[in-house]
């Protein structure tokens with residue numbers, strides 16, 4: 001038998017050989033429009049902090065007050081003694097926010113998907129999933145014994161075919177699962193088309209709106225609100241860790257859904273509930289989203305401005321329809337080189353390559369937030385232009401493209 005650590009080292013060497021070994025980036029400042037990394041102040045285009053809520057004084061204050069009142073930790077899993085009044089208050093607020101009968105919070109968006117998929121689907125059931133769904137959905141599906149039907153990204157003809165197969169196979173419950181906003185390309189799921197096909201086939205729909213909440217819909221209610229599909233999506237999963245600015249996940253839907261997850265959602269049953277500080281700042285975040293809609297407006301203004309700037313420089317931003325704006329450059333190594341060059345020029349934007357994205361679609365992924373100033377976005381665009389020049393990237397500005 002090989003020595004444990006040297007066997008791990010071999011696998012790590014393999015990752016290095018594939019260019020997939022990336023040291024963790026350590027922030028020496030709060031997560032904000034600018035961050036400090038290795039002593040250097042950088043414009044931050046890498047966070048999911050869409051509305052800038054994580055440093056909002058209301059959220060910080062709520063965390064402090066809740067800690068003083070309820071303590072630092074919750075002390076138990078929800079089903080034993082870890083449900084405080086404040087946990088249930090957040091769930092009622094989330095149900096109101098999502099326009100559903102009930103909601104249940106989980107420790108993270110990741111565990112929310114594990115709890116939901118593992119909790120509502122059994123051997124007799126089927127899950128029909130978009131091939132580009134988030135890793136937490138894929139892992140959640142792995143936890144179920146339900147039959148799996150995949151359809152290629154956004155392919156509605158294939159979705160119909162898979163639904164028909166599930167019907168022919170005589171599955172009990174059929175659940176169509178999709179991200180609301182896809183995290184690599186920033187495209188929005190064709191939810192009205194998905195819902196129509198699911199309804200025609202007698203299937204239910206689950207949308208994971210991790211990147212949709214705070215971004216789409218009235219006051220950031222998400223993709224279901226954006227498309228006016230209230231009451232037609234059985235499960236809305238979300239995260240409290242992105243636009244909401246804190247930590248956690250939830251599933252919103254019927255009372256039956258909530259009760260099922262309380263009894264059968266394994267991450268809910270076997271992992272301790274949120275500290276009161278987390279819960280209280282999430283409640284404050286929902287209040288701020290209601291009272292300061294200008295944050296969502298600024299997010300979209302910044303998004304439009306920055307995207308237009310990148311495209312004006314000739315970068316390929318793919319099919320993005322949201323603040324997630326990929327800058328697609330090809331090989332993973334080119335993406336990493338662009339990211340490094342941007343860093344030298346004062347911009348923090350992570351490179352992503354295969355296998356996270358297709359081989360020829362390596363990219364630097366950017367996300368602007370409501371907190372970025374016009375001046376910061378201009379400086380970031382200047383850095384992109386300078387980095388492209390330094391690396392000799394082949395750009396196609398709009399004039400050249402139409403020629």
Ligand SMILES: *Cc1c(COP(=O)(O)O)cnc(C)c1O
Nearest residue numbers: 108109110134136183210239241
């Ligand atoms: C980020 C993300 C998650 C995980 O949320 P966490 O709260 O960070 O665990 C789940 N689903 C999607 C689509 C995501 O983008």
